[in-house]
Amino acid sequence: MNRARNALGTGVGFVLILVWCLLPVAWIISLSFKSADETSVGSPQFLPKNPTLQNYRDILDNPDFIDALRNSFGIALIATFLSVIFATLAAYAIARLDFRGKRAVLSLALAIAMFPVVSLVGPLFDMWRTFHLFNTWPGLIIPYMSFTLPLAIWTLSAFFREIPWEMEQAAQVDGATSWQAFRKVIVPLAAPGVFTAAILTFFFAWNEFVLAISLTSTTSSRTVPAQMSFFVGPDPFNPPYGQLATASVVVTVPIIIIVLLFQRKIVAGLTSGAVKG
Amino acid sequence: MAAIDMKNIVKKYGDGFPAVNDVSIDVADGEFMILVGPSGCGKSTLLRMIVGLEDITSGDMMIGDRRVNDLAPRDRNLAMVFQNYALYPHLTVYENIAFPLRLAKAPDDEIDEKVRAASKTLDLDEHLDRKPGNLSGGQRQRVAMGRAIVREADAFLFDEPLSNLDAKLRGQMRTEISRLQRRLGITTVYVTHDQTEAMTLGDRVAVLKRGILQQLATPRELYENPGNLFVAGFIGSPPMNFMPATVEGTSVKLPFGAVQITPEKAEKAAGRGLLIAGIRPEYFEDASVKTDRAPGSTFRAPVDVVEWLGNETYAYIPFEAPPEVVTQLRQLERDLDGESLHTQLVVSLDGISRIKEGEEAEIWVDGSKMHLFDPATGENLTVDRDHAGRILEVGAEEVVAG
Numbered sequence: 001m002n003r004a005r006n007a008l009g010t011g012v013g014f015v016l017i018l019v020w021c022l023l024p025v026a027w028i029i030s031l032s033f034k035s036a037d038e039t040s041v042g043s044p045q046f047l048p049k050n051p052t053l054q055n056y057r058d059i060l061d062n063p064d065f066i067d068a069l070r071n072s073f074g075i076a077l078i079a080t081f082l083s084v085i086f087a088t089l090a091a092y093a094i095a096r097l098d099f100r101g102k103r104a105v106l107s108l109a110l111a112i113a114m115f116p117v118v119s120l121v122g123p124l125f126d127m128w129r130t131f132h133l134f135n136t137w138p139g140l141i142i143p144y145m146s147f148t149l150p151l152a153i154w155t156l157s158a159f160f161r162e163i164p165w166e167m168e169q170a171a172q173v174d175g176a177t178s179w180q181a182f183r184k185v186i187v188p189l190a191a192p193g194v195f196t197a198a199i200l201t202f203f204f205a206w207n208e209f210v211l212a213i214s215l216t217s218t219t220s221s222r223t224v225p226a227q228m229s230f231f232v233g234p235d236p237f238n239p240p241y242g243q244l245a246t247a248s249v250v251v252t253v254p255i256i257i258i259v260l261l262f263q264r265k266i267v268a269g270l271t272s273g274a275v276k277g
Numbered sequence: 278m279a280a281i282d283m284k285n286i287v288k289k290y291g292d293g294f295p296a297v298n299d300v301s302i303d304v305a306d307g308e309f310m311i312l313v314g315p316s317g318c319g320k321s322t323l324l325r326m327i328v329g330l331e332d333i334t335s336g337d338m339m340i341g342d343r344r345v346n347d348l349a350p351r352d353r354n355l356a357m358v359f360q361n362y363a364l365y366p367h368l369t370v371y372e373n374i375a376f377p378l379r380l381a382k383a384p385d386d387e388i389d390e391k392v393r394a395a396s397k398t399l400d401l402d403e404h405l406d407r408k409p410g411n412l413s414g415g416q417r418q419r420v421a422m423g424r425a426i427v428r429e430a431d432a433f434l435f436d437e438p439l440s441n442l443d444a445k446l447r448g449q450m451r452t453e454i455s456r457l458q459r460r461l462g463i464t465t466v467y468v469t470h471d472q473t474e475a476m477t478l479g480d481r482v483a484v485l486k487r488g489i490l491q492q493l494a495t496p497r498e499l500y501e502n503p504g505n506l507f508v509a510g511f512i513g514s515p516p517m518n519f520m521p522a523t524v525e526g527t528s529v530k531l532p533f534g535a536v537q538i539t540p541e542k543a544e545k546a547a548g549r550g551l552l553i554a555g556i557r558p559e560y561f562e563d564a565s566v567k568t569d570r571a572p573g574s575t576f577r578a579p580v581d582v583v584e585w586l587g588n589e590t591y592a593y594i595p596f597e598a599p600p601e602v603v604t605q606l607r608q609l610e611r612d613l614d615g616e617s618l619h620t621q622l623v624v625s626l627d628g629i630s631r632i633k634e635g636e637e638a639e640i641w642v643d644g645s646k647m648h649l650f651d652p653a654t655g656e657n658l659t660v661d662r663d664h665a666g667r668i669l670e671v672g673a674e675e676v677v678a679g
Contacts, residue, residue, distance in 0.1 A: 169330050170363035172350040174377040174424065184376075188367040 031245035068227035087152030095160035159193025279341035494666020504668030
């Protein structure tokens with residue numbers, strides 16, 4: 001009796017959460033298959049009347065969007081790559097070494113992560129113009145890294161702390177240098193942490209809007225979220241909803257693919273069996 | 278292969294407390310050396326100093342002819358088996374064993390040959406493709422040993438390798454380690470807190486207490502000629518019985534009666550007042566089942582508890598002791614990680630003995646094997662120095678005896 005009620009409650013809650021989360025996504029997907037005529041009527045129905053791929057053809061023919069997509073991929077991947085490398089090294093040092101000011105480094109990193117992005121836009125704008133970084137890839141990669149590094153360091157140092165120190169000592173006794181022990185034993189064991197940090201960083205860089213719109217001026221470095229705000233169409237009272245929805249679908253797909261790919265990597269308990277069990 | 282020579286090794290941590298204090302142990306080439314002692318005696322620290330995972334505060338660590346104090350672990354060419362095995366969970370058993378060879382950049386066919394040889398030795402052939410997470414405790418233990426033997430290391434170091442296994446497996450692996458070591462003839466240093474492992478495996482055993490080497494001798498010497506109260510209490514199971522004693526001529530007065538000892542022993546202990554007598558449980562016997570009339574003494578005592586094990590019987594006989602002896606015995610128990618609530622005598626009798634709980638029994642004891650200890654210093658007054666290896670001298674630095 002009690003168990004049946006529990007199961008029922010779980011099921012209902014599950015459905016509620018799914019609807020809550022996925023309804024907007026479904027709405028965007030449905031919009032992307034609607035023609036402009038359909039989206040401009042007052043209250044369009046949920047499912048498209050005459051599904052069409054025209055929106056996709058249009059958006060993929062739009063050179064501005066393709067440029068923005070390229071920028072997004074480039075900037076997000078480079079920022080992720082560098083951020084994960086720096087975070088791995090820093091987190092390892094924090095987890096393994098006892099040095100003065102360790103606490104300060106960690107709390108400072110957290111403070112940076114909490115800093116509101118908007119407050120940095122003005123100073124960064126001025127600085128980047130002086131340094132000729134305005135409207136360049138590095139101009140976005142650098143701030144993205146500084147905002148994602150703290151979280152990556154925190155995540156990774158937690159993972160490193162979980163790895164038994166004996167692993168590394170065993171590797172050293174087996175003839176490894178500290179660097180070899182780190183690369184061949186510690187990093188593979190921290191792989192779930194590395195992937196988690198990488199995904200968090202990638203999401204941040206991929207979705208970021210404020211810096212992307214403020215620190216760029218042309219499609220040579222503008223990313224997709226910023227570029228989409230320029231999709232206004234000919235009539236300001238009638239934005240091209242179908243196009244916007246299609247662009248959203250196109251930028252969401254890579255994220256979903258990445259999550260599905262790495263989901264299997266982010267399995268806990270990789271260290272099981274290393275020590276007595 | 279090489280000898281390991283530790284000369285006056287000291288390890289001090291940040292607070293200045295010496296975890297290992299002036300320990301000198303020479304491990305001969307091919308010898309199986311045991312470091313044994315209760316927790317916190319510095320045995321693991323000493324092992325980690327040999328392998329290079331701990332810095333040495335002072336003293337010389339010699340492996341072969343090289344002083345290795347300042348060498349990194351990878352340059353010492355030693356193989357170590359860790360307490361928790363420290364297998365690499367992301368690698369297969371094969372790759373775990375091959376790991377040291379891959380680091381040494383050995384060619385693939387050589388690696389394959391050596392790994393297969395090691396796996397054959399350790400009976401791991403069918404598990405080579407599995408990950409450590411899917412193995413049982415004993416199999417993991419064997420993989421850890423495989424990783425050690427696949428290299429041509431100068432010595433093996435074991436850090437309590439059997440403490441995570443259940444009792445039955447522990448016995449089997451103990452035999453296995455012993456067989457392997459004899460076959461490979463490799464210098465081995467083995468840390469344990471288990472005196473059974475120490476007695477069965479070691480060519481020689483170093484007993485440590487609070488960072489100080491108490492006695493370095495063969496298992497037989499340790500058992501028959503313990504240098505002090507601590508070693509006497511640590512080696513042997515059930516442990517040696519300690520009770521207050523006073524020597525009068527060649528007779529020793531114990532709580533339950535007088536026992537005759539040899540004139541030589543009596544002479545060494547004469548005129549010392551109150552002493553602590555140590556007699557191992559197996560030097561007692563039920564007088565009614567004792568057929569051969571060996572020299573010895575008999576006494577009658579009330580038996581408190583009887584434990585019949587089939588092949589033998591343990592009987593417990595409580596006794597009263599004067600306060601100074603009780604204090605010393607309590608301290609000894611603490612040093613041995615134990616907790617004794619009663620001053621009692623444990624006697625090991627033949628399994629056919631019919632003594633019952635609560636009865637008064639007649640017990641025979643072989644007084645010639647009794648040891649007498651100074652209650653103040655714990656020193657064994659009756660030790661045979663020619664057969665006791667090296668003993669920590671009371672109130673002085675260690676000197677070599679015998």
